Amino acid sequence: MALYNIRYETVNNYNSPVNEAYLNFLIIPQETEDQHCFNLSIESNHKAEAQFSETLYGAKAALFRLKGPFILFELTMTVQVEKQLWNFPSFKNISIADERAILEDHIFKVKNKDFIIPTTLTEINANQLPPETFILPSETVFQYVQRINTFLHYFLSYEANVTTPITTLPEIIQLRKGVCQDYSHLFIGIMRHNGIPVRYVSGYLNQGKQYIGAAAMHAWVEVFVPSIGWLGIDPTNNIFVNEHYIKVAHGCDYIDCTTVKGVYLSDSGGTTSYSVQITEQQSQ
Amino acid sequence: MLSRVADNLFWMGRYLERSEHLARFLNVQYFSSIELPYPQMREQALLSVLNMAGTELENDKPTEEEILFSVGLDGDNPASILSAVYSGRENARSVRDSLSTEVWEAFNKYYLFVSDYPVSVYKTKGLDNFTTGSINHCAIVKGKIHQTLLRNETFHFLQIGKHIERAIQIIRIMLSKMADINEVNKLKVGSTLELQQWNIILDCLEAKDMCRKHYHSLPNKHNTIDFLLFTPNFPFSVAYNLGFVYKHLQLINKAKDEKPGSLEFKVGKVINDFRYREMEDFKDDIPSFLQETLDKIYLICNEIHNEYFKY
Amino acid sequence: MIMEASVLKLPESELFTDYYFKENTFDEVFKKNSPANAYYNRLLSLISSYSTNEFKILNESTKKSFISRGVTFATYSDNPKGNERIFPFDLFPRIIPQSEWRVLEKGLKQRNRAINLFIDDLYHDSKILRDKIVPVDLILSCSNYNRYMKDFKPTGGVYNHISGTDIIKHNDGKYYVLEDNVRCPSGVSYVLANRDAMKKTIPSVFSNFNISPVSDYPEALQEMMHSVKSDKVDNPNCVVLTPGAYNSAYYEHSFLAQSMGIELVEGRDMFTDNDFVYMHTVYGAKRVDVIYRRIDDDFIDPLVFRPDSALGVPGLMSAYRKGNVTILNAPGTGIADDKAVYAYMPEIIKYYLDEEPILNNVPTYRCDVKQEMDYVLEHIAELVVKPVDQSGGYGIFIGNQATQAQIEEQKNIIKAHPRGYIAQPTMSLSVHSTFIEDENKFEPRHIDLRTYTLLSPDKEFVLKGGLSRVALKKGNLIVNSSQGGGSKDTWVMEE
Structure with missing residues (x-):
């Protein structure tokens, strides 16, 4: 605790x-x-x-x-x-094919509509995305999520005052710089493009742990991994969300939070x- | 009633009344100046129209046509008759659902009469037709207001606007004409012309006949001023109009208790103070007294705004 | 011309000189090679009794009466003070015989009731999507879906309180629904103004004809507003919310408020406190219970939707979701007038009501379905292409009137955004004799019919007749007022 x-x-x-x-x-x-x-x-x-x-x-x-x-x-x-202290999530045993079937299921889509549809801040065309951001047929969603988390950590460099909370994805991709909102929005854009529900989260971050972004309100994401459920990920720090993250709200994007x-x-x-x-x- | 609607009604009443006074002042000044023996006085009479309306022209020596156009049909001049009718009608339009169809249509017809009036005809030969037409339309709108509206807040706010504006216009006309009289006196042409100017003031306020009847004598400076300021039972006197402002405010105020500091209390004080003034007190500097009264009326407007029109 | 005219039996009047029959089009009044429709006989003989000059005078005086009554809409594009225009009115009324109307009325009630159930379902269990009657992707991509309505049931379960269904008569003589308008359908004030103008201009007709009245609309509207009040209030304070006097439809907003005797409010007249809505009155704050809003979803609450909107009321959605105020139409009804959803309307009616649809739907091709888009691209010259989320006749592409270059351009537009467009065969809107001022005689012009249906929790009301809109430009098929259309009084009449 x-x-x-x-x-x-x-x-x-x-x-x-x-x-x-x-x-x-x-x-x-x-x-x-x-x-x-x-x-x-x-x-x-x-x-x-x-x-x-x-x-x-x-x-x-x-x-x-x-x-x-x-x-x-x-x-x-x-x-x-x-x-509560964080534990590594427990997995259900689901094949890649079954995972994809869950994501494609129309009732699942209806239920998670808000977190699948791109918003103005998370919209991007396929041809504007780096090629390595697409899910591979051999990958589980969990593997994919981890890969993208790490990818973003290196793709963007953390720099304040170059973007605003409403900077669009094409601009962020061009700048390759930004703060937690931008990491989160880009993560969301990539996931939704691959049909994976994901939501934007705002909250507080323990200031005693040298995490990036702890000085102010922080932003991260929760992504739906069929074998786990909703999973907190912080692309800015390239880690799973743990007990040092205190959630305030989630929504489609920054505007909701x-x-x-x-x-x-x-x-x-x-x-x-x-x-x-x-x-x-x-x-x- | 919505505060915004009350505000719109107040201004609808004000603009309606304003347009009428502008039209009548323009008519009387223009046609009385025609027979004046001195060209300077003719010029002065027209400049006085600009002054009363509160208009300044860029050109120092405007032509007659320029002055007539500016005060009558210049949509870009906020002090023109057209602008007053337009603003009044916009206010009416915003509260159209509170009015009767008859009031709205009468106002709309007034607006159409003014806005469709051909400018070239107006400038050259239509001045009398245009101004008397405007005055008649005003009378119709007011008649419809009296005949077709419930005596509720809608009516009261309209009447407050009307009476406030009329009190203001009476004073403005007096101030403007007294400036004219000053100019006449500078010419040292004798008192007949001065007397004529006092008659014109009364004409501008449709008051000549009643003034004669009231005093059983011909108008002069003293009885003209006294009549237009203090006659409690003449509709174009300041005292009469302020009295009605007070009366309608009381009718709106449901609580009916006039605690010190309340709007009715403050307005009542201004009015009572005014009623008991005498010419003797201010006869040496009448314009200052008029200006002071005008300022008090503007204060009343502010108080009404703070009480009812905030939204 | 003379050849064509000879096949029609026209009244002996110079007003009908050279009146011609339009091939492949249904003429509401005249029939080829046979007498005019019997229910028009008396009206025709009345109109033919006027000389051209007399008719012109009537026409002018009617126009004048619209202007002096201020029955106008304003455009501000070329004059900051606004140009007020009248919505052109044609003195030759359109007649819908009672027998045809009965079917239309029944069909409108059925269709709009089904739409209400459809909207309710989409914001709750989405059964129709689960059962794969309507494809999920259609709703996922619908820009008018309003997530603030999810799992929320408005008072009385009504969403599309006021529906404006547009109906046409095709050359097969059958009525078709052209589109559903369930956001803020407008125009009803003109129905009443037209009837008024008609009565004043030709009073004699009303004593001789058995015409269904339209004056019961304000009362029905008010009754409907009361029927969806919250249970917590007895005597609800109902208001009409307008964007203001500078809105082009302001006349209608003030007409509606005035005819129901309720307040016409602007956003700035209202505020919210602890999830209740109030208006500023001269005696302080007064609670508002039912709002008939004439502003779009995006503008009603700057705290939730567009933050730059000065037209709405901050906190309105929260008060609404608490059930403390009723908004009509409900936010988010736009999912049902998406034109791609329109394609599924027959299935929607069957699904919810287990009834056969009474009104015909125009066959509709969805460009986001591959085979259908291919068909559209191939046959575009014979089709009408419409954007799915627009109303007012904007953005409509008519294949048989387009140049080759325009066709290519339109194909590219569709390919770039297939979900944004649907296509339909070119429907031939029926024509009706209409007085053409420049010609001083009657000519056939295309018309449609905007109908008005009110839904209460347990009752439907359809305004008898509606607004027959006329495309005044020769050959034009678009009847919307924003596109230069006019209108006619519409009589539902015993034959």
Whole structure:
């Protein structure tokens, strides 16, 4: 069992007074089989209370409806998360042919539609993809997923400020640089191109482990491996997702998991900053 | 009622009233200036129309046609009659479902009359036809408002807009004409012409006959100003219109309690203060008093906006 | 011309001089080598009693009445203040005999009920896909699928509350459904405005003919809106949501609100709080329970769909999914008016209702099916090619009117994006005598029929008649108002 203290802070300064705004935060760790939250606290400098709702895929969102005028919005979330230790996944014994049949099954496709259909951010033509990114007839999905994970780790080099969260795949492939969102989007694009359901995940990463991307909110993916089920993979760090990953939300792509979505009735522009702290408590 | 709808109704009432005053002022000024003996005074009369409408032309020495076009049918001049009717009709269009079909169609016909009016005819020989036509259309729209609307918020906000705008226009016309009179006095041509100017003010506000009846004498400076400002029972006096603004605000306010600080309280205070003023208090500087009253009316508009039109 | 005219028995009136018969086309009024359709007789004798000049005057005064009543749509392309145009109106009404209408009405109820079940199924168990009646790939690739509707059942189980089904009469004399519009079908206000104009222009006809009224539509619409309110409210606050006074269909939005006596709201008039929807009124916030929205799915909630949309209400989808407000039509109904789905409509009706479809479907080729695309590419000159996700007559390619270069271009377009297109044989829309202003006489022009069906949980209503749209340009087959079409009053009449 791992136990974390998580603190998320954001400060939004506006150039001129905002009269009305809706701010929707996706920052609260999701309740899942292997992760539980305690002592959740959300505080802000505004009298409005957070209104909680669930996203389409089960994440917990906090919505603030802010009545102005205001020029500053500050928010702090703290929470403790208990996370089960990760074990290497257990496999069902399925032949490659059976695996492919599962993926091709029309009922399976209907069920996983959202994670098979490319979105604007994960769309790519076959001729734009490097040839080694296609699944080989002799490969299991698990082998393929691992191969692509490693491939991406070397194909892209981690560099901040060259892309934005909404940079498209052809641009990323051309740049061969990016951050966790770009690694994840490209991974998703490749998988969906081969008919394998895959979803984008946002969350926190233990800051005590020298992982790439731990300083801010992190992004990784969950891919459907027929012999296992949904499997967490972090292409940025080229590893399986383990107990150091605290999931907040998953969705089709970045847009579904945007940390803060704001709608302003008077848009004056401004500056936004945020910081996260994830510290592991020594468990017994 | 939606706040936005209330806002649109208020402005529909204002633009409707504004267009009427612009048309009448233009008509009276133009036709009264024709018989003026001094060319400077004719020029002044036309410039006064621009001034009253709040229009500035790039050209310092505009021709008569330029002035007439600018104040009447120039769609690019926000202070023209066409623009006022267009804006009023756009506001009406936005709240079309709150109005009766009759009110909407009357307003739409007014707009079509103005927007389809041939510019060349207007500039050369159609001025009287255009302005009296506009005034008549206004009367029809107002008649339809009175005849076909429920006495609910729709009606009240329309009336508030109308009365506010009329109070404003009365003062603007007075200010504008007093500037004219100043110019006349500079020419030192005798008091007959000054008296004539006071008569014109009354004509601009369809007030001459009633003013004579009220005072049982011919109009002069004192009774003209007194009549247009304070007569409580004359529809084109400031006091009358402010009184109706207050009355309709009370009808809208369901709570009916006028706590200090409430909108009705504030408006009531402005109006009562105004009602008990006397010419004696400000006779040395009438324009300043008029300007001060105008500013108070604008404050009332702000208060109404904050109370009802925020969305 | 004279040869052709001689085969028709035309009224003795200069208005019908040189009226001609269009080969391979069904004329709604006249028949080759036999008398005109009997149900038009009285109307024909009435129209022939006018001189050309009298008829012209009537026509002009009707146009004027539309303008002064503001029954217009605006275009803003060439003038920032907007050019207001009237939707051209033809004074010769189209008659649908009661016997034909009864079948149409039954068929419309059947078809739209089936569409409702289809949409519900797609957002829940997808049985129709599991049973392989409709191919999965069709739905997977449908751009109008709305994942926020998955596993959500709207109040009363109704999705396509208002359906606009477009029907034509082919040269075989049979009605066919040309397309289903189950997002925000428009035009119904013109049906009522046309009837009004007709009454004012030629009042005598209404006392002599037994014509089904159309004025019951607002009441039916309101009743339907009440029928899908949440159980938690007794007296629902229903509103019409418009993009605003600058929308080209604004007249219709305000007409609908006014005729039902409910508020016409814009997005900025509303807000959400704790998953309830409110509107700003002069007395503070008031709850909104049922929203008839006339804006597209993408724009209704900037927190969920297009974040740049200023037309919608942030938080609306969340309130909707909590069941605190009803939106009609439901988001995501567009999957059913995808034109590739249209191809399966007969199967869809059979599947859900276990009934034979009453209305005919036009045979449809899906370009994303290899053999069908091959057929389309080979026979493109005889086909009509349509984009699957557009309405309003946009992007339609008519093979027999295209040049060789246009044909090649269209083939490339299809090949680049097969799922984006379907093709159908060129249907011959029927023609109807229509007054042509430039000619001062009647000429045959192509028409179709936009019908309006309302669905409540336990009731269907079909507006009697609908909007007969006329392609005013000679030979033109596209009747949409955005493409320069006009309309006719449409009478459902006892023979």
